[in-house]
Amino acid sequence: MNRHLPFDPALTRRTALLAGSAAGIFAGSGAAFGQISFEDGQPGTLPGFAEDVLARMARWEAHGWKRGRVGDMRSRITLVYRTDPEKTRALLPPPFEVDPEALVYFNSLNILVPPGYDTVLAPGPDYGEVDLSVTCYYKGLRYQTSLPWILTRDFGRYAGREGAMLRKKDGFIHHDFEDGVATSYTVRQGRKMLVFEGRWLDEPAHPRAWYRERGNGELRVDMRLHADWTKGPFSDLPVELWRHFGSPEGEPTQMPPDTGDHARFPRRLDLKNTRFSLGDASPLDPYIDLPVLEMIDGSIGDSSQVGVAGYAVPRERGTGQERRGAGGGMREKIAELDPAEMAPFAFWCRAYDPPIFDNKVKVPAGWPDRGSAVAASPEALEGWKTRAAMRLSDADLLLVDFALDPTVYGRSLPPGTNPARPVLRMIGANVRVSDFATVPFTEIWLLTPCELDGSEVWYALSHIVSPDGDVLLGRETWGYPTKQAEILTIEPGADAISLRLRRLHREVAAGRISRTAASPASLDESFTVLGIQSLGVSDAGTRNARYVTQPWTVRIRTAERLPPAAIELGFPREASPSRIGRKDPWFEFDGASVTQSLFGSGEIARRPGAYASGPLGAEIRAASAERNDAPGGDDPHPSTFLIRSD
Incomplete structure (x- = not known):
């Protein structure tokens, strides 16, 4: 059996960097060509995929993308679309209420890591995240809550899941540019999902469509499954509802006046030349349960542009920006939930795969045309408990x-x-x-x-x-x-x-x-x-x-x-x-x-x-x-x- 990531050929091909390609990255570093000096004096060679990454960076630069502080390049795509509110009803746990004007936010991120700056967090050749969230109501306020985030690297997954309750999962992510078109998709356990292809306009995007704009915040659930599954899905720890990020002033309402910053805003997607598909139906990651009725807005940008963190825009309750930092109320526990009511959503809470039995998942009859695969069926929960x-x-x-x-x-x-x-x-x-x-x-x-x-x-x-x-x-x-x-x-x-x-x-x-x-x-x-x-x-x-x-x-x-x-x-x-x-x-x-x-x-x-x-x-x-x-x-x-x- 040969199990490897899709970029494996680049990993095993030890290509030599051209001196001219590397000169700009290592100028003044004092490191010998082909080596990086660690703080403890232990050398590490350049990665074998270095030449491929530099070629990809050159292609991104040709599309107008700029390098970051250490030479990295970041691309962020957001698409906002309208979905069927009735479809959201089946995938929202009991304390959440349906948004009658339900919106879905698709976000795709990719970071190209320059040779010499590969780290445990972003070991190269790139680092990607893709996520999908849907609007809902909780106690009169409109929030977002997410389906699984797909993440390509272990360290970011540990930190996000175990430190910030993010629903991060493993998977492969494609995010690239070719001939003026941005493309993105993800593959997990053989299923290709969240397939995006689009162009952009040379005009600023509305803040409502900036990358990971969360409005009043994102609702996440903290819990653990029980080590002894015969006692039910939840462990002895409480099931808690938390609000993460968001702005105290709520959702963006209008474009801020141009004081010279509009040129630094993310660019607006050209919806006439954008296509988006939820892709294959996967009971492990049921994005298919949020059908696309109408594309509303979108943006694309890089790290040189302003974003939701650190830039104030007009919002529902005044001008403001997203919460950041522990002292800034970045997250807040807002309720303890009833484990009995939440049981069908136990696996959804932290985006675990639903119960699997001999490579198979029990899904509702007629799914994906009818019903939702987000909540575990009584049959699946009973099978989990009695195995x-x-x-x-x-x-x-x-x-x-x-x-x-x-x-x-x-x-x-x-x-x-x-x-x-x-x-x-x-x-x-x-x-x-x-x-x-x-x-x-x-x-x-x-x-x-x-x-x-x-x-x-x-x-x-x-x-x-x-x-x-x-x-x-x-x-x-x-x-x-x-x-x-x-x-x-x-x-x-x-x-x-x-x-x-x-x-x-x-x-x-x-x-x-x-x-x-x-x-x-x-x-x-x-x-x-x-x-x-x-x-x-x-x-x-x-x-x-x-x-x-x-x-x-x-x-x-x-x-x-x-x-x-x-x-x-x-x-x-x-x-x-x-x-x-x-x-x-x-x-x-x-x-x-x-x-x-x-x-x-x-x-x-x-x-x-x-x-x-x-x-x-x-x-x-x-x-x-x-x-x-x-x-x-x-x-x-x-x-x-x-x-x-x-």
Whole structure:
């Protein structure tokens, strides 16, 4: 199985930059050509897709787009259209009221990252977001609330979901320009959606159509699904309604007078030469439930132009701008919601995929022509609550156990646990049928045993999935350290099994396992996996986390036992290019000796979980850092599994 992002060919092609192309970017930096100097002195090479990005930037510049502070280029598209208010009724949870003049806001963002400035947040070649929100009423005020946001990069997804309640999900985004036409679309689990194509006019856009103009604000729901799904969809935490952003003065009402700034406004879309389609019907991301009746307005612009933050415009209750910053009322908790009433919308609240059963989603009869896929049906909720396990029910499984140096092993354990056995277990799976996605995917784990409250658990050090694998449910419900790979392949051949894992433009693991000396075997083993669940940001603004356990059973029915001498696995130490640093430090276990290896067809069953601790304090931050690619942002320093100093 070969699961990779659509830009993979550019990743693996190491092209040389022309000196003239790079000169402007690195002038005065003091860095040698082909290298970037990190603050800690560790070099990082230029990314292999550098030449492609520079060519794309040149094309954007030809369309009038300008570079930002560090040479980045940003493009923002917004389209406002009218939809059927009755269609919105089925997708709004109980406290929200239908807007009789319902509007939908489509937003598409793309950032081209100049070679040398690739970071964990925007590791290149670009960074994209696409979202769709609809207007509604709550206690007499008109707000917006969103359907899923599609986001191409892990770090922005962590930060947005776990720190700001954004409904961000994984997916591929196209956003580009060619011959005076802007194009955008997104693809997720094989479905192409939100397809935009349009031209623009040389005149300022009305502020109501500026990128992510939210009027009175955007309503978001903060909650967690229960680790033990037999207790219902919601966890023991409250279900809270929050208002984010928006302006105290409400929605824009008119164009501000031109005092010389109109030239800096986003440009108005030419609706006569704009086409927009909701695309394929997806029960995972049911944008199709908001049909386009009439395009109203739109804008397109770059980072050199004014926007909703920092520019005051005439609004319903006076002239004002969007709230910004913690002290500026950027977000506010406005209500606690009834979990029983919200149950059908539990998966909508944070844009989780609806319950999946063997690659399938239960949708209302007649959908998408009738009904809505946003609210889970009673049948789907009952199936979620009564399932015995969530399964990878048809998979090729590779299990490799390593003996670790006791000192390295001891330093890798999370706080509050005690050593058990100095063992590292790698489990890889080519998954064909599962309860986690509607399409096949590949995933790989690193686990190590320890004791928690007197019982042995296997601490999840690393979990990386191919595109289309689950990056939300396991991470936020059972605390797994889930991230998305650029390339993850486990390819069984007649004589050998090959493995490759690449993430953030660096090789994390690679190897070959010979099958020529294999012997028959089988495996049926149960154990409990330990995760660290982020609880988001509390009212006091502090991050909390807690331990969650989940029992697993791994069965390999027709297995091959592969002798240790047949296994060649390496965990490279190379850094990612530019300022990304060195995340996913599997290399800290390089040199560990293989004690057993099995490969064959089978299944993994994950049973209802349990909360294994109360909120953890500052001591958990070091363990949480690596799973969040911390320090992240512009910090290039490597992360580590070895968090204990004793």
